[in-house]
Amino acid sequence: MPALEVADLSFRYGRKEALKGVSFAVQPGEFCALLGPNGAGKSTLFALLTRLFVARQGRIAVMGQDLQQAPRAALAQMGVVFQQMTLDLDLSVARNLAYFGALHGLSRRESAARAQEVLERLDMAERAGEKARDLNGGHRRRLEIARALMHRPRLLLLDEPTVGLDARARAAITAHVHALAREDGLAVLWATHLVDEVSPDDTVLILHHGEILQTGQARDIAPENGLAAHFMALTEDAAA
Ligand code: ADP
Numbered sequence: 001m002p003a004l005e006v007a008d009l010s011f012r013y014g015r016k017e018a019l020k021g022v023s024f025a026v027q028p029g030e031f032c033a034l035l036g037p038n039g040a041g042k043s044t045l046f047a048l049l050t051r052l053f054v055a056r057q058g059r060i061a062v063m064g065q066d067l068q069q070a071p072r073a074a075l076a077q078m079g080v081v082f083q084q085m086t087l088d089l090d091l092s093v094a095r096n097l098a099y100f101g102a103l104h105g106l107s108r109r110e111s112a113a114r115a116q117e118v119l120e121r122l123d124m125a126e127r128a129g130e131k132a133r134d135l136n137g138g139h140r141r142r143l144e145i146a147r148a149l150m151h152r153p154r155l156l157l158l159d160e161p162t163v164g165l166d167a168r169a170r171a172a173i174t175a176h177v178h179a180l181a182r183e184d185g186l187a188v189l190w191a192t193h194l195v196d197e198v199s200p201d202d203t204v205l206i207l208h209h210g211e212i213l214q215t216g217q218a219r220d221i222a223p224e225n226g227l228a229a230h231f232m233a234l235t236e237d238a239a240a
Pocket of ligand 1: 013016017018036037038039040041042043044045
């Protein structure tokens with residue numbers, strides 16, 4: 001069963017068609033890079049996947065649970081890292097996670113145990129007592145990812161998770177999330193316009209003007225570092 005299944009999804013803002021019959025699936029353990037230039041429809045797709053918007057046409061299922069018919073069951077399997085920060089900067093790293101655990105109905109003890117687990121997974125355990133405000137941008141992002149894993153989702157959605165980070169922090173986060181897919185079997189949907197975040201084994205979905213132009217393994221779509229040129233050529237009418 002796919003972790004995420006999207007079938008014939010369309011969405012319009014008034015007369016503007018932002019998504020046109022989008023279909024794809026992400027399997028457990030698969031890192032799927034959603035590549036699209038600005039305006040492609042990535043944020044719209046994320047808004048639909050997280051139920052910020054409701055689609056009038058199409059179907060979304062998470063671990064077989066229909067998002068429209070069984071939203072609680074579907075959302076329970078989903079962790080989301082939004083572009084906007086969701087941390088409370090005045091709380092410690094551990095308190096930020098405990099707070100999120102409480103929101104998900106975890107007991108204090110369970111929440112603390114999971115906080116420890118997710119921090120270790122993101123190589124952040126030694127920062128549990130630090131105030132979120134004192135973390136650098138890369139560590140704040142890693143804490144956001146840790147938070148999104150607190151309820152043990154099977155699908156992780158990340159909307160341009162490296163925006164504003166320096167090269168080293170970007171590389172660390174990209175590597176961590178690839179490891180979550182490879183080692184923990186998490187299904188990952190990673191939206192970006194930065195082709196260098198994609199590994200050869202990743203699945204690539206190229207979204208442009210609300211349509212999926214191409215899908216496949218990165219290594220098959222474009223050999224040896226050719227993905228950037230390929231992506232630019234496919235989406236060349238996008239505003240620079
Ligand atoms: P991306 O996240 O890939 O940059 P978006 O999902 O934000 O793309 O936008 C997809 C298309 O929908 C774009 O053409 C954009 O201008 C349009 N759009 C986005 N939000 C709105 C809105 N609130 N009203 C009208 N058009 C919108």
